[in-house]
Amino acid sequence: MLSFHSRNELGALIERTGRQVIAGRRAEGAERRFISSGATVAVIDARGATAEAEGACAALAAAAQSAGSALLVIAEDIAGLDRWYDLGATHYVVPPFGEAELRTALAFAERHVERVVGGGRAASQRAALRLAESEAWIWKPGERLVSLSPAFAERIGAVREIVPMSMLFRLMDRPSRRLAREAIDRLLVTGRSTAFAHGSRAQGDRLAHHISFDRERGAVVAWIEVSRGEAEPEREDIDALTGLPTADRIRGWVEARLADEDAPDPRCALLMLGVMRFGLVNAAFGRPTGDAVLQGVARRIERVIDRIGLGNAMIARTAGSEFTIALGPPVSADSAELIANRLVESVAWPFVSGDSLIPLSCRVGITALGGEGRRDVGTLFQRASAALAAAKHGDSGLVRALDADSEAEAHRRNQLEIDLRRALDHDQIDILFQPQVDIGTGRIMGVEALARWKHPQLGELGAVPLFATAARSDFVVQLSTYVQQRALAIASAWPAHMQDIRLAMNVTASDIAQPNFVDDFLDRVDAAGFPRTRLTVEVTESGLISDLAGAADLLAQLRRAGLRIAIDDFGTGYSSLAYLKALPLDYLKIDKTLAEDITGSTRDRIVVRGVIDMARSLGLAVITEGVETKAQLALLAREGCNYYQGFLCSPPIDSQRLQALVAEQEVEAAG
Numbered sequence: 001m002l003s004f005h006s007r008n009e010l011g012a013l014i015e016r017t018g019r020q021v022i023a024g025r026r027a028e029g030a031e032r033r034f035i036s037s038g039a040t041v042a043v044i045d046a047r048g049a050t051a052e053a054e055g056a057c058a059a060l061a062a063a064a065q066s067a068g069s070a071l072l073v074i075a076e077d078i079a080g081l082d083r084w085y086d087l088g089a090t091h092y093v094v095p096p097f098g099e100a101e102l103r104t105a106l107a108f109a110e111r112h113v114e115r116v117v118g119g120g121r122a123a124s125q126r127a128a129l130r131l132a133e134s135e136a137w138i139w140k141p142g143e144r145l146v147s148l149s150p151a152f153a154e155r156i157g158a159v160r161e162i163v164p165m166s167m168l169f170r171l172m173d174r175p176s177r178r179l180a181r182e183a184i185d186r187l188l189v190t191g192r193s194t195a196f197a198h199g200s201r202a203q204g205d206r207l208a209h210h211i212s213f214d215r216e217r218g219a220v221v222a223w224i225e226v227s228r229g230e231a232e233p234e235r236e237d238i239d240a241l242t243g244l245p246t247a248d249r250i251r252g253w254v255e256a257r258l259a260d261e262d263a264p265d266p267r268c269a270l271l272m273l274g275v276m277r278f279g280l281v282n283a284a285f286g287r288p289t290g291d292a293v294l295q296g297v298a299r300r301i302e303r304v305i306d307r308i309g310l311g312n313a314m315i316a317r318t319a320g321s322e323f324t325i326a327l328g329p330p331v332s333a334d335s336a337e338l339i340a341n342r343l344v345e346s347v348a349w350p351f352v353s354g355d356s357l358i359p360l361s362c363r364v365g366i367t368a369l370g371g372e373g374r375r376d377v378g379t380l381f382q383r384a385s386a387a388l389a390a391a392k393h394g395d396s397g398l399v400r401a402l403d404a405d406s407e408a409e410a411h412r413r414n415q416l417e418i419d420l421r422r423a424l425d426h427d428q429i430d431i432l433f434q435p436q437v438d439i440g441t442g443r444i445m446g447v448e449a450l451a452r453w454k455h456p457q458l459g460e461l462g463a464v465p466l467f468a469t470a471a472r473s474d475f476v477v478q479l480s481t482y483v484q485q486r487a488l489a490i491a492s493a494w495p496a497h498m499q500d501i502r503l504a505m506n507v508t509a510s511d512i513a514q515p516n517f518v519d520d521f522l523d524r525v526d527a528a529g530f531p532r533t534r535l536t537v538e539v540t541e542s543g544l545i546s547d548l549a550g551a552a553d554l555l556a557q558l559r560r561a562g563l564r565i566a567i568d569d570f571g572t573g574y575s576s577l578a579y580l581k582a583l584p585l586d587y588l589k590i591d592k593t594l595a596e597d598i599t600g601s602t603r604d605r606i607v608v609r610g611v612i613d614m615a616r617s618l619g620l621a622v623i624t625e626g627v628e629t630k631a632q633l634a635l636l637a638r639e640g641c642n643y644y645q646g647f648l649c650s651p652p653i654d655s656q657r658l659q660a661l662v663a664e665q666e667v668e669a670a671g
Contacts (some may be wrong), residue, residue: 002030003045004052011076012192015212017103018237019192022210022223027056031063033225034160035243035295037134040113041106043073047095048085054087061088062240068116068288070109116288134299135224137209138217139165141188152224154303154346171207172198180209180221184220187211189560226306239317241291242298250316250326255377257328258313264329266368267335270384271325273301273343274392276361285358293351293358294321300328300346301325307338324384333368333401340364340399363391366401393471416469419455428454429466431486432652435661436504436623436645439637443669446502448537448645449487450652451479458655468506476510488528490655499661504536507549518557525563532562536587540568540580548582556584566623570594572610580618588615592626592646599631609639616640 001023003010011023024030034042042060046053047297057073064071064087073084079541090112139145146165169177169433176198183196193212193606208225237249245253256630257268257504275297282290298315301323305313312328325343327336343364350357365387367380391400423429433447443458453461470479482506491503511517525532537558539551555565565588567579580588590611598605608624615622624636627646636644650661 001045002027002053003043004049004057006047008192010043011068011248013099013102014043014106015191017106019106020212022212022225023193023195024042026061027052028092031059031238031240032243034060034069035063035241035302036581037223037225039069041070041072041109043072043090043106043559044564045075050076051082054083057084057087057089060539063243064088064090065240068113068205068291071107072105082596092339097374106352117570127534133305135226136166137222138214138219138220139222140217140282150349151299151303155224155307157307177254182363183211187213187220199278226302228464236615242295242317243312243322244298244315247316247318247324249429250314250318250324251377251385253314253396254326254380257326257394258380267329268332268380269331269333269342269368271327271336271340271363271368271378272318272384272388273325273340273347274319274363274365274388275321275325275347276363276392278670279359281360282360289358293360296351297321297347297362298323299359300349301343304314304342304346305341306341310339314494322388324381331368333366335368336368337399340366349371362400365389365391416465417475420453420466420469420475423453423455424478429479429482429489430454430654431483432606432654433658434645435649435658436502436643436651438643439633439641443665444501444649445643447658448504448538449491451483452652463506476508477514480506480508480511484521484524487529488525488530494655495659497666498659501536501662502536502564503530504538506538506539506540506568512554516560518554521558522561535562536564536566538566538568538589539583552582552584559584559586580614580620585618585620588620588622589645590622590624590641592624595624595626595632595636596628598635599629605635607637608636612641614641643663 001007001011001014001021001636002025003023004025004027007023007025011021014021022033022039024033044053044056044058044060053073055183057071063069070090071088071368075081075084075092075094077092079116082091090107091109093101135155135278136149136150137145137152144164145162146168148156148158148161148163150161153159153163156167156399161614164581167181176196180196183194186192187194191213193210195208195210197206197208199206201597206226208562209286210225211220211222212621213219214221236495237246238244239246249340253268260267275294278290280295281293285293294317298317301315302629305315310327314326316324316641318324325339327339344362347360347362350359352358367383367387387400391398415430430452432450432452432627434450435444436445436446436448438445444509451463451466453466455461467476467479470476484507487503487505494501507521511521525535539555559565564586565584566589567583567585568589570579570588572607579585588611590608593607594604594611598608612622621642622640623643623645624641625645627636627644627648629648633644633648653661
């Protein structure tokens with residue numbers, strides 16, 4: 001509630017309607033205070049202060065709209081309502097009015113909030129989530145202990161959320177303690193909301209405790225407002241949803257730090273934080289709850305920075321679910337990484353929405369500029385963005401720091417991701433085939449389809465970098481589908497002398513996770529005209545281990561449809577034994593790393609022999625990859641291996657050369 005001349009009287013009247021009030025007289029920073037409070041209705045009292053109230057209404061309108069809140073104006077008369085409507089007010093009341101009229105107006109405003117956010121339960125959950133992320137405390141008169149909100153406990157460094165009341169007073173100097181006691185006593189005597197303030201441990205900040213008495217709980221309830229030492233920004237520099245500065249404002253702040261000739265290097269560091277898969281939160285809980293979660297993330301970031309005590313810093317929301325933290329001197333690479341890890345830990349603590357927990361995770365990219373590049377704001381933000389992208393797509397942790405060299409590598413990877421999406425349209429993905437040979441007869445019994453990328457600048461790239469690039473850009477399913485369709489189309493056109501050759505195609509964990517995977521895959525095979533009975537599906541990626549039972553069921557459906565199943569690259573990871581136990585298999589493919597030294601290493605030979613014996617006991621045929629010498633082949637034959645694949649017969653070749661190779665074998669066999 002904002003009232004320029006009647007704060008105490010209006011606050012008392014609203015409290016008599018059964019509502020908790022956070023009252024203020026200042027219009028400066030009103031939108032930020034409203035967002036941070038978690039309130040669902042903003043009341044502006046325009047009586048005797050029309051100009052100030054109009055400014056406050058314009059400032060609060062965007063914040064109220066973003067939060068799905070109501071904005072109720074107490075207008076001086078009915079004649080000016082059009083003006084308040086244009087400024088963004090949703091409800092009004094005009095004098096003369098009493099408690100009953102105000103109660104009704106507030107009830108209408110609260111119903112508006114419920115409908116905007118999807119019903120009373122949704123509104124309640126959203127409000128509870130926002131309040132849970134606010135800084136507050138509750139104390140029952142006469143008791144020694146006070147209950148802190150998790151956010152306030154974190155700010156003051158309390159390890160528990162129930163602490164002695166004396167701990168709160170130890171945060172204050174002696175004069176502030178006296179004012180706090182007087183405010184609490186006044187509240188208990190009069191029942192009217194009031195406030196007191198004191199300095200915080202964070203340099204230049206003050207904490208204002210807005211206290212009221214909750215008759216239902218019989219307790220004093222306080223909401224903490226943090227007043228920072230920095231000047232209040234202009235309204236257009238504030239993000240309406242979170243109350244943080246905008247991207248333009250933080251860029252200006254960084255530019256000023258980089259231009260300071262007397263500052264030590266690095267003159268500025270950027271931490272760019274991205275919330276992972278935030279769209280799923282909106283899908284599961286609704287947009288209003290998702291917005292409340294983003295507000296909670298903003299408050300958590302602020303508390304981490306405040307608790308560390310960094311005075312030379314700025315936080316901004318720079319994209320939908322991305323935040324940027326700029327750190328001025330003194331800052332180092334180690335301190336920036338420490339802060340980033342604390343941010344990751346803070347965001348990962350689950351948010352509470354009604355009976356549900358909303359878990360989040362985030363990634364942080366870090367970079368800094370000094371020396372020759374210190375004046376270039378654009379470079380700093382580009383590098384921070386690249387660092388965040390590397391953290392999101394990499395497997396080296398949740399935090400990624402990027403210098404000039406690693407930036408170049410990240411840029412190269414990003415460019416590859418862009419190039420890959422163009423490659424499918426420009427027919428740059430070739431399909432090669434590597435023969436699989438029957439060791440007993442020496443004849444080619446099948447081939448494995450392998451993808452090759454004809455990159456216009458980098459030349460030919462194999463399947464490993466190709467699919468790694470696809471994985472970083474969530475493009476695996478599209479690429480895999482393309483490769484399968486091309487391989488099936490080529491194999492369907494093979495001549496008569498290749499009608500007995502089996503085709504083996506890789507299927508990834510991402511493929512299997514798709515809805516209707518089995519039906520779509522079989523439709524793809526049938527549309528190409530390739531016989532199901534000549535097709536082998538090779539299962540790759542240890543990611544299947546996360547849902548092995550589901551994968552086994554889907555592969556069993558393919559097997560019943562006439563296909564055969566192989567486990568690829570056996571021996572490269574923990575998941576292999578689990579695969580043998582759970583999956584419906586026909587073939588086991590020994591990875592080339594197990595077979596490459598079987599002629600020189602007794603240990604390797606024993607391992608391969610054990611794998612072949614195990615496969616034979618399970619009724620599986622064995623294909624060994626990477627066979628390059630006749631000595632390897634002879635040893636595998638003695639151990640009972642069924643088939644081999646490798647350069648001893650042929651490297652991966654195109655369809656035309658494969659046809660010629662099979663025809664040549666047919667001639668030799670006939671002669």
